[in-house]
Amino acid sequence: MTKLLEIRDLWIEGRSGDDWHKIVKGVSLDLARGEVLGLIGESGAGKSTLGLTAMGHVRPGCRIAGGSIRFDGQELVGASAQTLRDLRGRRIAYVAQSSAAAFNPAWRLIRQHCEAPVCHGVMPRAQAEAEAVRLYGEMRLPDPDQIGFRFPHQVSGGQLQRAMTAMAMACKPDLIIFDEPTTALDVTTQIEVLAAIRDIVRNHGAAAIYITHDLAVVAQMADRVKVLLKGEEVEDAPVREMLANPREAYTRSLWAVREFQPAPRDPAPASPPLLKIDGVDASYGTHKVLENVSLTVPRGRTVAVVGESGSGKSTTARVVMGLLFPGAGKVTFDGAALPTTIGARSRRLLQRMQMIHQMADTALNPRHRIREVLGRPLEFYLGLKGREKEARIRELLTEIELPPDRFIDRLPGELSGGQKQRVCIARALAAEPELIICDEVTSALDQLVAEGILRLLDRIQRERGISYLFITHDLATVRAIADHVVVMQHGRVVEQGDKDRIFSPEHEPYTDLLLSSVPEMDPDWLSRVLDQRRAAAS
Amino acid sequence: MASKLSPIPKLVLRRLAIGALTLIVVSAVIFWAVELLPGSIATEILGQSATPETIAAFNAQFGLNDPPLWRYVAWLGNAVQGDFGQSLATRRPITDLIGDRAFNTFFLAAYAAVIAVPVSILLGLIAALDRGSLLDRWISSSTLAVISFPEFFVAYILILIFAVQLGWFPSLAGVTPTMGLAERLTVSFLPALTMVLIVTAHMMRMTRAAIVNLLALPYIEMAELKGMKRWRIIAIHALPNAVAPIVTVVALNLAYLIVGVVLVEVVFVYPGLGQLLVDSVAKRDMPVVQAACLIFAATYILLNLVADVIGILSNPRLLHPR
DSSP states (O other): OOEEEEEEEEEEEEEETTEEEEEEEEEEEEEETTOEEEEEOOTTSSHHHHHHHTTTOOOTTEEEEEEEEEETTEEOTTOOHHHHHHHBTTTEEEEOSOHHHHSOTTSOHHHHHHHHHHHTTSSOHHHHHHHHHHHHHHTTOSSHHHHTTSOGGGSOHHHHHHHHHHHHTTTOOSEEEEESTTTTSOHHHHHHHHHHHHHHHHHHTOEEEEEESOHHHHHHHOSEEEEEETTEEEEEEEHHHHHHSOOSHHHHHTTHHHHOOOOOOOOOOSSOOSEEEEEEEEEETTEEEEEEEEEEEOTTOEEEEEOOTTSSHHHHHHHHHTSSOOSEEEEEETTEEOOSSGGGSOHHHHHHEEEEOSOHHHHSOTTSOHHHHHHHHHHHHHOOOHHHHHHHHHHHHHHTTOOHHHHTTOOGGGSOHHHHHHHHHHHHHHTOOSEEEEESTTTTSOHHHHHHHHHHHHHHHHHHOOEEEEEESOHHHHHHHOSEEEEEETTEEEEEEEHHHHTSSOOOHHHHHHHHTSOOSOTTHHHHHHHHHHHHHO | OOOOOOSHHHHHHHHHHHHHHHHHHHHHHHHHHHHHSSSOHHHHHHOTTOOHHHHHHHHHHTTTTSOHHHHHHHHHHHHHTTOOOBOTTTOSBHHHHHHHHHHHHHHHHHHHHHHHHHHHHHHHHHHHHTTTSHHHHHHHHHHHHHHHSOHHHHHHHHIIIIIIISOOSOSSOOOOTTOOHHHHHHHTHHHHHHHHHHHHHHHHHHHHHHHHHHHTSHHHHHHHHTTOOHHHIIIIIIGGGGHHHHHHHHHHHHHHHHHTTHHHHHHTTOOSHHHHHHHHHHHTOHHHHHHHHHHHHHHHHHHHHHHHHHHHHTOHHHHSOO
16 A cells, blocks of 8 residues: 555644643654544544644644654645645545534535635536535435535534535545544434544545544544554554554553443432422523423432433533523422522522532633632631631542642642542532532543542542432443433433433333444444444334 | 524614614713803803893893703704704804715715725734734834824824925815815815824724634634635635624724814814814804714714624624524
8 A cells, every 4th residue: 555644753842831842742653545544542642733734734832843744755844835735625634623613604514615626726616516515415414405505503513514524525635634523422413423424434535534532433433543642652553453452551541431330339228319300391581491301319329311412401400500490390409399599599508509510621710729719618608717728628639639738729720621620529529518410520521530530429429428410421421420310302301210220221212322322442333333223224 | 494584683673773762862961961061152152241131132032041851852853853953153054054064074084984994904904814923013013103193193294294395285174065076085185194094003903803813713724724825714714704893893983083083173174073063162052062963973873883783794693593
């Protein structure tokens, strides 16, 4: 096979203030024509940065410090802007992570699709448009004749991601860079987009670099996988070989969260439930988002609410917290009806229920030091002052496994994502609550970090007997932490029950669909699931 | 997709209603503020030696003894029909008095706008294109330098250079109704240029900022990765998404060209509304002051209304609902 892309000893630096720090440290990469390479690693591993250099592109604030990038024999390091422009979009195309942000909101899809072929002089507009419609069909977009004439905000996330893949194919490129193309999608949408991407790449014989943090996804898409850690290569092997026999411990740790199993617990106590939601309806304006939702949270247990985006799981949390007025139904906490608005709840009641958010970044005031972040609830709920407060802050930091002396005076900006989420957990714990609502608390984190958070939450529960209402879209997380599972779709509860029952066969078709859409490590998983679905449909 | 009823007519109507309401409130404020001005028209016109009897007769003749609220309602009622009453000083209908003056002011504003708006948007785009470059810094600092001077100072410098030393343009911009367009443009060139220099910096900087904000967005990177030229990315990808902030600042500056030119008109002895306003305040000719202020206020509100509407129309989410 001839080499299409050859990266040799590439060094990339990023600027922070006046210093340059290394993002990619001497990585080499080979890609043959028609080959699909998976680039995998945690955030900060340098995989997107590396992927973009294959187009000769570095993001503002970064620079190539050394090495060589040869595309089809042509050196891209130090190439003229004109040379690079001529390659980009025509011979190398890019598919971005967030299609909603990567499409220009002011343009119709087809105009954006045709921009590259027309401007590069590959084909005239009329032909490009006809070609676009054909590619939309190939990506299995509904109504391919018409969909191009919509604006980006008028189509769904999964459709937009497919439209962007179609756009990348517009000039029949030799190489496509996929930068986490399905990370922002729900599992049920992801599986269709994955299938469409895989087929179109195969059919056109294009080479691809597929960037993701999800090993199970890359297993479906790639011929070969390269694992990156902090800008360095850990391991590079054909996908089956790596899955069957990973050489490095780090590679094995990448699927740690899937293996996390909390210590078994005693059967649920017979005491009355802590939280009971009974027949709740809720709407935003005239748009109904919850319909007849009922669930219970036992003391000292974890109830996972799972569903796709828009299924109403976060809305349920808002109703419980008193942030959204329920149109009908009742919420009972510890046997007493909860006032429906947060303003009508006593401080004591507020203290008993705390919430942890998805984005620890925005949930912490960037100008408050950790001492203030944790001190505030101690003062507000418990009336602690002075030395007592200080001592309690230190205890809390110890509990979340952050050494107090090193962390107590830091600002949130001086913490990593996982550390920030730990501080949010400590802030919730500071109030000594009985129920914590966790809203996608691990979704923004890398798998290893997420696993650490889950372990921490599990330990806290065992030590303190706190109940969790755990909202997530990630079934691996549910499997790891839940005692009881509630499956939601379109604002309704589809099915609920003990974890073991939900994860065993025989349940509602939607639960089935959701469970079977979670990618597995097996490289044949995607084909198998699609075959099964096709067989079931016919 | 069957496009649902667009929310735009409703939004536009609401803006119009708010605009009308604002104008009424402003007219009340103007009326009240003019009432507060010290001195009276009667002593101003009749002179210090006027007897109390002649002053009383004067006040009675022009209805100045009626209660203020009554006079306000009567004035507003006539004003909406286009009748601003009579000038107390010259006894001429205000509509006649203001007509030519308003035309002159609008002409000068349009003259300045036709130059300033394209120039500042273009300069803003160029500055954004080569952000941080020498050219960008030069554009930013030179426009800033000009705006930092008081406008009468800019006006005198221009007169010194172009009228006194080079002699290309007259220093007095005394336009007359019978003047031809070419002559008019020449005579009013210096005041127009003064105003261009005053408003360009603001519009240019806003354009630059609006575009630079957008340049960090993924769809701009996407356009770059499609191999598009830098200039095309700025002008075709970024600019349409920056319309709303740019139009807002353009409208503010257009309004300033009409409302804020008093000093420039005075320096160049240009027969516009601003001059009339200054003269009328000096003469305590209240109906003229009120009429001029109302025209200024209406201009301000109308321009901002237009900017709002264009901002709404430039938002594809509103123009093409799901």
